[in-house]
Amino acid sequence: MIEDARQIAPGTVIEADLCIVGGGAAAISLALEYIKSGRSTVLIPGGGPNQTASGIDLYRGKVSPSGSHEPLEENRIRMWGGTTTVWGGRCVPFDPIDFEKRSWVPGSGWPIGLHELKDYIAHANELSEAGVADFDARSTFPDTQSELLKGFDNDELVTWPLERWSIPTDYSKRYRAELESAANVRVLLHAHAIHLQMDPGGTRVEHVRAACSPGRDFQIHAKNTVIACGALENARLLLASRDVLPTGVGNQNDLVGRYYQSHRFGVCGHAELKNPGKDFIYDFEKDEEGVYCRRRFWLTPQAQEKHQVNNIVGFFFRTVAGTSEHRNAMVSMIMLVKTLLGGAKKGPKRLFQIIKDQRQELASHAWIVLKDGPGIFGQLSTVAYARFFQKRRLPMILPPKKANWFPLFFQAEHAPLRDSRVLLDESSVDDFGMPRLDVRVKFSEIDFRTVKTFISLFKQRLEESGVGTFHLSSADEEFLAYPERYSFNSNSHNIGTTRMSATPDAGVVDENCKVHAVENLYVAGSSVFPTSSHANPTLMIIALALRLAVHLKARS
Ligand SMILES: Cc1cc2nc3c(=O)[nH]c(=O)nc-3n(C[C@H](O)[C@H](O)[C@H](O)COP(=O)(O)OP(=O)(O)OC[C@H]3O[C@@H](n4cnc5c(N)ncnc54)[C@H](O)[C@@H]3O)c2cc1C
Numbered sequence: 001m002i003e004d005a006r007q008i009a010p011g012t013v014i015e016a017d018l019c020i021v022g023g024g025a026a027a028i029s030l031a032l033e034y035i036k037s038g039r040s041t042v043l044i045p046g047g048g049p050n051q052t053a054s055g056i057d058l059y060r061g062k063v064s065p066s067g068s069h070e071p072l073e074e075n076r077i078r079m080w081g082g083t084t085t086v087w088g089g090r091c092v093p094f095d096p097i098d099f100e101k102r103s104w105v106p107g108s109g110w111p112i113g114l115h116e117l118k119d120y121i122a123h124a125n126e127l128s129e130a131g132v133a134d135f136d137a138r139s140t141f142p143d144t145q146s147e148l149l150k151g152f153d154n155d156e157l158v159t160w161p162l163e164r165w166s167i168p169t170d171y172s173k174r175y176r177a178e179l180e181s182a183a184n185v186r187v188l189l190h191a192h193a194i195h196l197q198m199d200p201g202g203t204r205v206e207h208v209r210a211a212c213s214p215g216r217d218f219q220i221h222a223k224n225t226v227i228a229c230g231a232l233e234n235a236r237l238l239l240a241s242r243d244v245l246p247t248g249v250g251n252q253n254d255l256v257g258r259y260y261q262s263h264r265f266g267v268c269g270h271a272e273l274k275n276p277g278k279d280f281i282y283d284f285e286k287d288e289e290g291v292y293c294r295r296r297f298w299l300t301p302q303a304q305e306k307h308q309v310n311n312i313v314g315f316f317f318r319t320v321a322g323t324s325e326h327r328n329a330m331v332s333m334i335m336l337v338k339t340l341l342g343g344a345k346k347g348p349k350r351l352f353q354i355i356k357d358q359r360q361e362l363a364s365h366a367w368i369v370l371k372d373g374p375g376i377f378g379q380l381s382t383v384a385y386a387r388f389f390q391k392r393r394l395p396m397i398l399p400p401k402k403a404n405w406f407p408l409f410f411q412a413e414h415a416p417l418r419d420s421r422v423l424l425d426e427s428s429v430d431d432f433g434m435p436r437l438d439v440r441v442k443f444s445e446i447d448f449r450t451v452k453t454f455i456s457l458f459k460q461r462l463e464e465s466g467v468g469t470f471h472l473s474s475a476d477e478e479f480l481a482y483p484e485r486y487s488f489n490s491n492s493h494n495i496g497t498t499r500m501s502a503t504p505d506a507g508v509v510d511e512n513c514k515v516h517a518v519e520n521l522y523v524a525g526s527s528v529f530p531t532s533s534h535a536n537p538t539l540m541i542i543a544l545a546l547r548l549a550v551h552l553k554a555r556s
Pocket residue numbers: 021022023024025026027044045046047075076077078079080081082083084086087088089090091092191192193194228229230231233237491492493524525526536537538539541
């Protein structure tokens with residue numbers, strides 16, 4: 001059932017076997033699996049079916065030092081469906097090495113291995129409508145060449161790993177009917193959890209205090225509670241529930257909110273190929289079910305160990321800068337439309353200012369478009385159709401091969417650091433009186449060295465294999481020399497604030513995602529990841545949520 005919780009009278013007590021706090025991919029996949037047990041479930045999603053100004057405000061917080069992380073209300077969507085309402089849909093599993101204790105990556109090592117997650121990853125891929133869980137180009141596309149670029153792969157860099165793309169599936173829309181028709185689940189739209197009320201001994205959650213608006217609280221008394229609010233809010237809810245346990249729930253070892261990780265990502269350099277028209281699998285490929293897949297460059301585990309760096313991947317990307325050096329008409333056309341429309345939306349004054357400030361770049365884009373003439377419109381309409389009018393969306397528009405300008409995007413693991421953390425900002429509360437967050441993300445030398453090593457190995461391999469050349473602009477060189485100067489954006493990959501560990505002194509949850517010192521409280525989401533891999537987090541978030549649902553079904 002899906003209900004409007006604004007109809008619930010203040011002071012009401014609701015009982016259930018399981019209370020799920022959150023309404024994103026983690027919460028919904030957990031609910032879908034758990035309700036198969038027939039047991040009663042209440043899900044409070046922290047919002048309704050639309051994003052609202054008050055919902056955005058609940059996510060606001062502080063970033064220290066200012067500007068070192070994107071504003072906290074950006075990239076996180078407080079509503080039913082959570083961030084799957086806007087996600088891109090890239091599905092990538094972690095690699096076996098991500099679970100290992102690596103001597104050169106401090107804080108690495110999971111208490112579980114990838115083999116324990118295989119079936120759940122397959123199920124997560126299915127729920128995300130991303131096809132079968134085969135992430136190897138050699139078996140998914142056996143009739144094509146195995147390498148992305150013929151002659152490129154060696155012991156250190158390989159190109160068979162695949163990413164798969166979800167539709168992208170908005171979990172709140174896709175699974176609404178299933179939850180609506182299930183008699184044993186109550187989705188309480190518009191309800192927020194505002195407090196975890198512990199029993200006097202501090203070892204059990206007695207109830208979750210919830211509300212749709214300030215002062216109209218009601219309670220959910222459940223045998224077990226799972227918090228699935230995203231990595232930043234999971235830590236916030238635990239830290240802010242401190243009436244019984246003064247340092248917060250699960251925080252007896254001062255670990256909640258610590259080891260906050262994300263990914264280092266960006267574009268650095270571009271490749272120019274000897275023959276981009278031949279032996280080069282650049283575009284998205286479709287598997288037998290029509291799922292978009294793409295190959296990527298991966299630094300092998302041997303190379304990671306040899307160079308003592310984090311896990312990292314790369315792939316050819318579209319141009320991100322406003323520059324027109326790529327000489328591609330379609331890219332220039334998109335840049336022009338985006339810049340001018342973006343400016344127009346902000347009013348004529350702002351538009352005029354943008355044109356004035358960027359006149360040289362805009363003129364060079366316009367010249368490139370004019371030179372290509374009408375040819376560009378056919379090209380644009382084909383990709384626009386695939387991107388905007390198909391149920392399964394083309395993941396991104398790539399510049400055509402003939403431009404022979406292939407920017408290299410990298411995405412790297414962020415090594416866990418105790419001092420990279422989120423804590424409560426004692427000077428500011430939200431509408432419900434909950435302290436807001438103060439986020440202090442930190443990186444270490446290995447994070448910067450990983451990117452530098454990858455770029456340098458990539459350049460070396462591309463050139464020694466005779467496949468092409470790799471070019472770094474002065475801005476790229478500067479970025480590699482002084483990476484700490486560059487502003488950081490988490491891209492919504494918020495990871496590690498309630499890390500999983502075998503023992504309570506090393507983390508917040510155990511291998512079943514149960515908060516160590518609390519009998520009936522569990523955590524779902526990327527906050528439990530001890531390390532971040534290079535992989536976008538959602539597939540793993542869902543896999544772990546499904547595993548947790550199976551555990552809870554067995555336990556109850
Ligand atoms: C533009 C964009 C593109 C992305 N693309 C990709 C991609 O291609 N691949 C990928 O893997 N990932 C991608 N991501 C990240 C991905 O969306 C997230 O990793 C994923 O959705 C996280 O799921 P979650 O359920 O853990 O958290 P969220 O989606 O953040 O959901 C948290 C839920 O908890 C609720 N909530 C919060 N606080 C409370 C509270 N106090 N009480 C009750 N409920 C609460 C919220 O309303 C929300 O429903 C992208 C993100 C963005 C912004």
